[in-house]
Amino acid sequence: MNQVIGSQSISFGVSPYLISSGSVVGSKESEGPLAKLFDMASQDDLFGAKTWEEAESNMQKEACILALGKAHIPPEKVRYLFGGDLLRQGIATSMGIEALQIPMFGLFGACSTSGEALALGAMCVAAGYGDYMLAVTSSHFGSAEKEFRFPLGYASQRPLSAHWTVTGSGAFLVGTEKSHIRISGVTIGKIVDYGLKDSQNMGACMAPAAVDTIMQNFKDFGRKAEDYDRIVTGDLGYVGQDILFDLIKKKGSDIRTMHLDCGMTIFDQKTQDTHAGGSGCGCAAVTLAAYVLPKIKKGEWKRVLFVPTGALMSTVSFNEGASVPGIAHAIVLEHC
Amino acid sequence: MNQVIGSQSISFGVSPYLISSGSVVGSKESEGPLAKLFDMASQDDLFGAKTWEEAESNMQKEACILALGKAHIPPEKVRYLFGGDLLRQGIATSMGIEALQIPMFGLFGACSTSGEALALGAMCVAAGYGDYMLAVTSSHFGSAEKEFRFPLGYASQRPLSAHWTVTGSGAFLVGTEKSHIRISGVTIGKIVDYGLKDSQNMGACMAPAAVDTIMQNFKDFGRKAEDYDRIVTGDLGYVGQDILFDLIKKKGSDIRTMHLDCGMTIFDQKTQDTHAGGSGCGCAAVTLAAYVLPKIKKGEWKRVLFVPTGALMSTVSFNEGASVPGIAHAIVLEHC
Numbered sequence: 001m002n003q004v005i006g007s008q009s010i011s012f013g014v015s016p017y018l019i020s021s022g023s024v025v026g027s028k029e030s031e032g033p034l035a036k037l038f039d040m041a042s043q044d045d046l047f048g049a050k051t052w053e054e055a056e057s058n059m060q061k062e063a064c065i066l067a068l069g070k071a072h073i074p075p076e077k078v079r080y081l082f083g084g085d086l087l088r089q090g091i092a093t094s095m096g097i098e099a100l101q102i103p104m105f106g107l108f109g110a111c112s113t114s115g116e117a118l119a120l121g122a123m124c125v126a127a128g129y130g131d132y133m134l135a136v137t138s139s140h141f142g143s144a145e146k147e148f149r150f151p152l153g154y155a156s157q158r159p160l161s162a163h164w165t166v167t168g169s170g171a172f173l174v175g176t177e178k179s180h181i182r183i184s185g186v187t188i189g190k191i192v193d194y195g196l197k198d199s200q201n202m203g204a205c206m207a208p209a210a211v212d213t214i215m216q217n218f219k220d221f222g223r224k225a226e227d228y229d230r231i232v233t234g235d236l237g238y239v240g241q242d243i244l245f246d247l248i249k250k251k252g253s254d255i256r257t258m259h260l261d262c263g264m265t266i267f268d269q270k271t272q273d274t275h276a277g278g279s280g281c282g283c284a285a286v287t288l289a290a291y292v293l294p295k296i297k298k299g300e301w302k303r304v305l306f307v308p309t310g311a312l313m314s315t316v317s318f319n320e321g322a323s324v325p326g327i328a329h330a331i332v333l334e335h336c
Numbered sequence: 337m338n339q340v341i342g343s344q345s346i347s348f349g350v351s352p353y354l355i356s357s358g359s360v361v362g363s364k365e366s367e368g369p370l371a372k373l374f375d376m377a378s379q380d381d382l383f384g385a386k387t388w389e390e391a392e393s394n395m396q397k398e399a400c401i402l403a404l405g406k407a408h409i410p411p412e413k414v415r416y417l418f419g420g421d422l423l424r425q426g427i428a429t430s431m432g433i434e435a436l437q438i439p440m441f442g443l444f445g446a447c448s449t450s451g452e453a454l455a456l457g458a459m460c461v462a463a464g465y466g467d468y469m470l471a472v473t474s475s476h477f478g479s480a481e482k483e484f485r486f487p488l489g490y491a492s493q494r495p496l497s498a499h500w501t502v503t504g505s506g507a508f509l510v511g512t513e514k515s516h517i518r519i520s521g522v523t524i525g526k527i528v529d530y531g532l533k534d535s536q537n538m539g540a541c542m543a544p545a546a547v548d549t550i551m552q553n554f555k556d557f558g559r560k561a562e563d564y565d566r567i568v569t570g571d572l573g574y575v576g577q578d579i580l581f582d583l584i585k586k587k588g589s590d591i592r593t594m595h596l597d598c599g600m601t602i603f604d605q606k607t608q609d610t611h612a613g614g615s616g617c618g619c620a621a622v623t624l625a626a627y628v629l630p631k632i633k634k635g636e637w638k639r640v641l642f643v644p645t646g647a648l649m650s651t652v653s654f655n656e657g658a659s660v661p662g663i664a665h666a667i668v669l670e671h672c
Contacts, residue, residue, distance in 0.1 A: 002464060004415070008439045010465055051656050079340070080524055087650065088424030088483075090444045091658070094527060094648035098661060103344045103524035105452055106444040106648075106663075108426045116441055120456070127463030128338060129346055146652070147424075188416055188439035191430060312442075314425035316482070320387050322427070325434060327442075 006220025016125035022066025026167030052142030060096030079130025110310025115329030138169030139280025163279030170285025193325035203240025209326030234284030234308030235263035237277030262287035342556025352461035358402025362503030388478030396432030415466025446646025451665030474505035475616025499615030506621025529661035539576025545662030570620030570644030571599035573613030598623035
């Protein structure tokens with residue numbers, strides 16, 4: 001029996017399985033610390049396409065096909081697909097997954113979208129709405145620069161608080177078919193706005209949302225930090241992590257020993273010139289798929305809280321002087 | 337017991353109720369045929385704000401507050417909110433519903449978003465994930481022109497196939513509390529792409545998706561056109577309606593006698609210079625809230641299929657020569 005617990009969470013009665021995943025990345029990611037773990041790494045960041053947007057769509061399609069292929073499940077067996085990306089009107093997703101012809105829900109949660117998609121996928125499986133659901137997200141350095149920072153400044157320096165958008169797409173098959181990873185619960189985030197307006201410091205904008213959702217997860221599930229082997233944020237980066245630790249400490253908790261940030265894990269800050277770390281919907285998704293899930297599968301980590309965070313902004317809202325609120329969704333992943 | 341039926345639909349065991357709705361529109365809408373039916377009409381299209389985007393956010397907040405107020409439900413009783421709009425990175429929604437502090441899922445389904453949000457809200461209530469869910473969408477003529485057609489051409493004529501984006505927001509409270517309208521089932525749409533590339537002819541781009549979802553609904557539920565008192569599309573307009581009728585006829589069905597298009601209903605084509613009709617997320621949402629739901633409530637219409645359609649495109653995908661695929665989600669509304 002599924003249980004609605006606390007004010008924002010669901011604990012699944014029969015937990016859906018995270019059956020398989022697919023990870024596709026670009027050239028820079030394939031030179032980073034996780035290089036050998038990805039399913040597919042392309043040296044051509046255009047992925048055979050003519051535009052960055054089409055390249056991102058191609059990655060999404062490949063990631064979905066990989067996740068489906070590993071589980072030997074054809075697309076027509078997938079009941080619903082949940083997907084989104086960072087681009088205006090989510091075109092990377094629409095164009096990317098079109099060929100699969102799976103009934104779909106388009107999402108936008110900025111870089112928290114992998115959490116949003118996994119949550120809805122798991123909720124639908126646990127509700128009996130289908131045996132297989134697919135969750136997919138992506139980001140691409142080229143399309144993101146064009147979306148958010150075009151026209152690019154001539155030789156302007158990126159501040160150290162800026163992130164490097166990951167070129168990557170991660171897809172996840174969630175369902176009733178047994179695997180060694182279960183999604184045992186979710187905590188859905190609220191919008192958290194500390195009034196910050198610096199779009200070149202996303203870590204600071206998103207950290208309060210991560211704190212809010214993590215603390216709510218502890219409260220709703222009656223857990224503490226030590227009940228998780230790892231608490232994995234999406235792309236807070238070096239700046240955001242400091243803020244995360246400080247704010248959590250003020251709330252009387254400490255997650256320093258079990259915290260891992262995908263944005264700090266996917267690139268080597270010293271040699272790859274990525275400043276605060278990786279970011280983008282793809283950052284959390286491919287790090288989860290390639291690095292985190294295998295450790296849960298092997299039982300090295302028994303229980304992990306996956307908390308991707310999103311910065312809710314556009315170039316229009318930024319130019320109009322609006323703040324950059326954050327949102328974070330938490331997914332409880334357990335070895336079984 | 338909820339039933340997963342056919343390949344894309346769900347029939348709810350204990351159907352969630354559509355408890356209340358809120359509709360907020362701008363000045364042009366308040367001069368149209370439905371003028372007196374909206375909950376709130378502003379003569380100031382800026383809704384007291386300084387930008388079109390903020391104006392749209394204000395509408396969303398007001399629509400939510402109206403829907404909640406009518407049902408005497410405070411925001412903290414709403415478990416999850418499902419919302420989206422047409423703007424890049426969905427900022428109208430993020431900024432609009434922030435103050436409500438309801439855990440939220442951001443959506444993007446272009447003008448099909450009201451269907452997507454109602455579907456997910458109903459699915460969550462039927463799954464027992466909460467007693468109240470809120471679904472909200474919006475569009476604004478000013479923010480949409482800026483998003484999709486900026487810089488505006490000097491005195492260039494709009495083709496007759498072009499739509500007029502509705503300034504409006506509709507919010508819907510879905511839950512377990514008894515009302516006279518039930519959501520008895522949903523059919524989730526696939527992306528349908530006929531390869532059309534004319535963003536000034538959205539009706540043609542979206543009609544094939546409406547056909548696909550309507551025929552799938554008939555098939556999954558074992559129904560025919562006559563089983564519905566009305567089949568309500570979102571914003572196919574005059575051009576799209578012709579295509580809809582032709583394509584449905586080719587599939588052996590005829591919906592001419594019970595079809596209603598929100599885009600053709602909200603404006604007076606002869607006097608309001610709106611060409612193919614109204615469009616935007618807000619078009620279907622406010623027409624549903626102000627015109628369709630009261631008729632179901634009174635029992636004038638016993639069973640209605642609400643099928644908002646979305647055109648999946650951005651200025652980037654359009655400028656890159658990509659086609660404009662469509663998607664449509666269907667919601668079965670019944671008098672009770």
